[in-house]
Amino acid sequence: MIRIFPSLRFTSLLSAAKPLCSVACSSSPVREPPQRASFAEAKSAPASNSLSITPKSPLFLRTPSHATPLSEVWKWHDWAKDLASSVEVSSSNSEYSLDSAILLRELKWLIEDSIVDDQLVIHKREIANDSESVKLRASLEELYDLWRQRIEKRRPFQYVVGCEHWRDLVLCVEEGVLIPRPETELIVDMVEELVTRDDWFKNGVWADLGTGSGAIAIGVAKVLGGRGRVIATDLSPVAIAVAGNNVQRYSLQGMIEVREGSWFEPLKDVEGKLVGLVSNPPYIPSDDIPGLQAEVGRHEPKLALDGGIDGTDSLIQLCHGASRMLKRGGFFAFETNGEKQSKMIVDYMTSDHQNSFSDLKIVSDFAGIGRFVTGFRL
Amino acid sequence: MSSFIIKRSRSRSLLLWQTHGIRIRSILFSSYNSLSNPSDSTDSVSASGFSSFSTRSFKTTAFGFKFSHLNQKFGDLAYSGGSNLVSTTRSLSSEAVAVAATCDGLTVERIIANQWPILDENESDWKSHAAAISQSIQVIKRRLQWKKLLVRLKVLSAELNKPDLWNDPTHAGKISREHGSLAGKMKGVMTFERELLEHIDMLKLAKEENDSELESETLKALMEMRRVSKEKELEALLSAENDSCSCYIEVQAGAGGTESNDWASMVMEMYKTWAQRRKFSVTVVDEMPGEMAGIKRATIKVNGEYAYGYAKAEVGVHRLVRISPFDSGKRRHTSFAAVAVIPILGDGSTRVQINDSDLRIERFRSGGAGGQHANTTDSAVRIIHVPTGITATCQNERSQHMNKASAMAVLQSRLDQLEMARQTAMNAQHTQSLTEISWGNQIRTYVLHPYRMVKDLRTNYEVSDPDSVLEGDLDGFILSFLSSSLDKGDEER
Numbered sequence: 001m002i003r004i005f006p007s008l009r010f011t012s013l014l015s016a017a018k019p020l021c022s023v024a025c026s027s028s029p030v031r032e033p034p035q036r037a038s039f040a041e042a043k044s045a046p047a048s049n050s051l052s053i054t055p056k057s058p059l060f061l062r063t064p065s066h067a068t069p070l071s072e073v074w075k076w077h078d079w080a081k082d083l084a085s086s087v088e089v090s091s092s093n094s095e096y097s098l099d100s101a102i103l104l105r106e107l108k109w110l111i112e113d114s115i116v117d118d119q120l121v122i123h124k125r126e127i128a129n130d131s132e133s134v135k136l137r138a139s140l141e142e143l144y145d146l147w148r149q150r151i152e153k154r155r156p157f158q159y160v161v162g163c164e165h166w167r168d169l170v171l172c173v174e175e176g177v178l179i180p181r182p183e184t185e186l187i188v189d190m191v192e193e194l195v196t197r198d199d200w201f202k203n204g205v206w207a208d209l210g211t212g213s214g215a216i217a218i219g220v221a222k223v224l225g226g227r228g229r230v231i232a233t234d235l236s237p238v239a240i241a242v243a244g245n246n247v248q249r250y251s252l253q254g255m256i257e258v259r260e261g262s263w264f265e266p267l268k269d270v271e272g273k274l275v276g277l278v279s280n281p282p283y284i285p286s287d288d289i290p291g292l293q294a295e296v297g298r299h300e301p302k303l304a305l306d307g308g309i310d311g312t313d314s315l316i317q318l319c320h321g322a323s324r325m326l327k328r329g330g331f332f333a334f335e336t337n338g339e340k341q342s343k344m345i346v347d348y349m350t351s352d353h354q355n356s357f358s359d360l361k362i363v364s365d366f367a368g369i370g371r372f373v374t375g376f377r378l
Numbered sequence: 379m380s381s382f383i384i385k386r387s388r389s390r391s392l393l394l395w396q397t398h399g400i401r402i403r404s405i406l407f408s409s410y411n412s413l414s415n416p417s418d419s420t421d422s423v424s425a426s427g428f429s430s431f432s433t434r435s436f437k438t439t440a441f442g443f444k445f446s447h448l449n450q451k452f453g454d455l456a457y458s459g460g461s462n463l464v465s466t467t468r469s470l471s472s473e474a475v476a477v478a479a480t481c482d483g484l485t486v487e488r489i490i491a492n493q494w495p496i497l498d499e500n501e502s503d504w505k506s507h508a509a510a511i512s513q514s515i516q517v518i519k520r521r522l523q524w525k526k527l528l529v530r531l532k533v534l535s536a537e538l539n540k541p542d543l544w545n546d547p548t549h550a551g552k553i554s555r556e557h558g559s560l561a562g563k564m565k566g567v568m569t570f571e572r573e574l575l576e577h578i579d580m581l582k583l584a585k586e587e588n589d590s591e592l593e594s595e596t597l598k599a600l601m602e603m604r605r606v607s608k609e610k611e612l613e614a615l616l617s618a619e620n621d622s623c624s625c626y627i628e629v630q631a632g633a634g635g636t637e638s639n640d641w642a643s644m645v646m647e648m649y650k651t652w653a654q655r656r657k658f659s660v661t662v663v664d665e666m667p668g669e670m671a672g673i674k675r676a677t678i679k680v681n682g683e684y685a686y687g688y689a690k691a692e693v694g695v696h697r698l699v700r701i702s703p704f705d706s707g708k709r710r711h712t713s714f715a716a717v718a719v720i721p722i723l724g725d726g727s728t729r730v731q732i733n734d735s736d737l738r739i740e741r742f743r744s745g746g747a748g749g750q751h752a753n754t755t756d757s758a759v760r761i762i763h764v765p766t767g768i769t770a771t772c773q774n775e776r777s778q779h780m781n782k783a784s785a786m787a788v789l790q791s792r793l794d795q796l797e798m799a800r801q802t803a804m805n806a807q808h809t810q811s812l813t814e815i816s817w818g819n820q821i822r823t824y825v826l827h828p829y830r831m832v833k834d835l836r837t838n839y840e841v842s843d844p845d846s847v848l849e850g851d852l853d854g855f856i857l858s859f860l861s862s863s864l865d866k867g868d869e870e871r
């Protein structure tokens with residue numbers, strides 16, 4: 001996937017400050033119609049402290065300025081491999097313990113992201129001359145440190161490299177922002193299916209509430225094919241900064257507007273005007289938070305995870321808002337904690353909001369868990 | 379009479395040779411006339427087809443191998459366009475009837491029958507060159523399965539001439555594509571054959587006229603043809619329908635736990651390095667590691683021209699005999715690994731239509747609450763094609779979306795292969811999937827102990843250095859298998 005941004009790799013100094021459009025943007029609307037540009041100008045300036053937050057530069061976008069002898073890199077690689085292979089022995093076999101096979105794959109990706117000629121390190125060891133050197137995007141000391149953090153501190157791999165591959169996107173992520181999950185990709189699939197079936201949805205305004213890294217908003221904007229617009233909101237200033245950065249990297253500023261604030265509060269101007277509303281709100285019951293997998297519980301923001309006593313605090317708010325914000329015929333899709341929550345939401349919407357929604361459905365993720373609730377505004 | 383024509387045309391065209399190089403064409407034309415019966419009804423068509431041929435054949439000589447290679451590759455383009463199609467067909471079939479010959483009636487077959495001794499390439503003996511080239515032509519025809527091609531071409535031409543052909547554009551497209559590529563392939567060989575005979579004519583003429591410059595030039599041209607003919611022999615090994623495709627290579631460990639899992643991963647490594655040496659690009663699509671070491675099974679994608687053509691020679695069971703490093707008792711073990719190869723059909727070929735509703739997509743290692751609860755970089759999915767039960771998994775990509783796309787591509791190729799196996803009488807062995815390969819179908823044995831040897835059980839090709847083979851030096855095995863499977867039977871099939 002990284003190959004999508006070949007030129008970005010070499011403009012990382014620039015991109016840290018002001019990530020520019022690269023080759024990758026050819027599919028996105030570089031040539032914006034003027035009215036859309038003004039849409040972006042007028043409202044995209046985030047209201048508060050998020051302005052002062054500068055998103056971190058992920059490894060793969062940094063300048064490969066650290067020339068390092070291959071032999072040193074191999075030494076690091078061997079060390080990292082040994083460390084990865086040793087985990088199975090030491091830790092218990094619980095569902096959430098580290099898995100060597102997965103760590104070894106992560107190591108491969110870490111190399112891919114941090115070494116310009118990664119093939120030379122991984123595959124061509126026999127034929128390469130060990131007096132050669134390679135260009136690293138981080139110093140070797142940093143790479144030692146990063147890998148130790150991954151294994152000893154259980155720092156999520158995506159924070160280690162500063163990015164997450166999600167659908168066909170590479171999104172920058174960092175501490176303070178939830179790492180988008182594979183399940184959530186399906187929300188974009190559903191939207192894609194809907195808009196290919198019915199053009200009406202392509203031209204209107206969509207909202208992604210609690211956008212985090214901007215994943216859903218960017219995915220949706222891309223499947224709208226340059227016609228509609230998306231408003232992405234979040235309460236967290238870090239999320240606002242990171243989402244804004246990701247939107248820029250895909251040059252979707254003209255289509256996506258990032259707004260800071262709680263749920264529908266920043267959306268007053270589009271009440272009753274949305275054709276679509278999507279969200280992956282925090283939905284984990286508060287009691288479950290202490291027992292979470294180390295990568296999640298110790299490193300990801302509580303604000304993104306904690307959904308109150310039964311986990312549905314945010315979801316209930318979203319249900320209320322959905323009837324108010326959506327146009328007639330508008331579509332919504334919410335991610336939930338699973339079967340039980342999905343049923344609760346459907347029940348809630350049918351009893352407390354009867355005559356507001358139609359076609360309420362529970363959609364399963366690829367693990368067969370009833371993960372999403374979808375429906376249409378009557 | 380004919381010799382008069384030749385002489386006349388020659389003396390005129392000798393001048394042309396220096397600047398335009400059209401002489402061959404005029405000579406050829408006359409030699410052809412001298413051979414064919416004037417009352418033959420196909421004559422005019424053939425003759426016109428022929429003159430265009432000879433121009434082409436001249437180019438072939440001039441640009442050497444490169445051009446003829448291109449010519450063959452783009453045979454499709456060059457020969458199938460529009461109205462040319464029909465005339466190509468006619469001239470081809472009439473060619474096939476009228477055997478190419480020199481003025482004095484020498485043909486490739488007769489040259490072979492003469493059994494002229496084949497000397498070293500550097501010897502300036504035209505007969506030796508001619509004999510070597512003729513033999514190559516015979517080998518090439520056999521490898522292309524010439525007689526089958528002729529029959530197939532007739533069938534296709536008949537199809538093409540049906541007035542309602544284009545009522546079914548997909549079918550029509552397929553037929554005309556196949557016809558184009560067949561015709562191109564055959565023309566390449568016939569052109570080469572004619573070229574040989576032309577040179578012989580020219581040489582005799584030069585001798586007659588004591589034109590030593592022309593003689594040595596022609597001799598040089600023959601030498602060059604001899605070199606090219608060897609390359610063409612190799613090319614002809616990879617002339618089956620999907621040979622030029624990229625492919626997937628799959629390896630599965632046999633029973634026997636860690637020892638055979640280790641063997642399976644050695645086999646996979648062998649293919650990875652082999653592919654890299656051949657400048658193919660390799661990506662791991664799917665890999666199921668063994669508990670202690672090695673792999674239970676794995677799929678790699680090998681991208682590059684002719685990847686499938688070569689790799690298909692590896693289909694079957696590979697057997698290893700060694701002292702197992704996993705056996706503390708240091709006993710000798712025999713392990714097996716099965717190899718399957720799947721072509722990745724190009725956009726031009728008709729591919730199996732997959733209905734979304736026939737698919738079931740599963741998270742590969744599901745379990746746990748998922749969603750916000752879990753953070754894993756493992757996003758592998760398995761796709762099941764419910765009607766056939768065929769599955770595909772990919773776990774190498776960094777997003778679920780990409781894993782799914784990549785697994786879909788594998789599934790598509792598996793279904794395509796299944797369909798091909800059903801539709802055609804293609805050499806059935808290559809189309810076997812891993813599940814169909816019987817463990818009895820051993821193709822090669824690798825012995826590391828008590829002696830060292832790798833032996834192909836199909837060809838008896840043998841190498842005494844297993845390390846080099848395991849490091850990817852497989853071409854000897856592959857080429858010997860390909861030639862033996864195409865060259866058996868002495869008829870031009």
Ligand SMILES: C[S@@+](CC[C@H](N)C(=O)[O-])C[C@H]1O[C@@H](n2cnc3c(N)ncnc32)[C@H](O)[C@@H]1O
Nearest residue numbers: 178180210211212234235236262263280282304
């Ligand atoms: C589970 S995360 C989802 C992030 C992103 N949409 C994704 O799928 O990767 C939930 C997001 O909701 C945001 N959030 C939490 N409370 C919020 C609120 N009251 N208003 C708006 N956003 C909120 C969090 O900051 C977090 O980014």
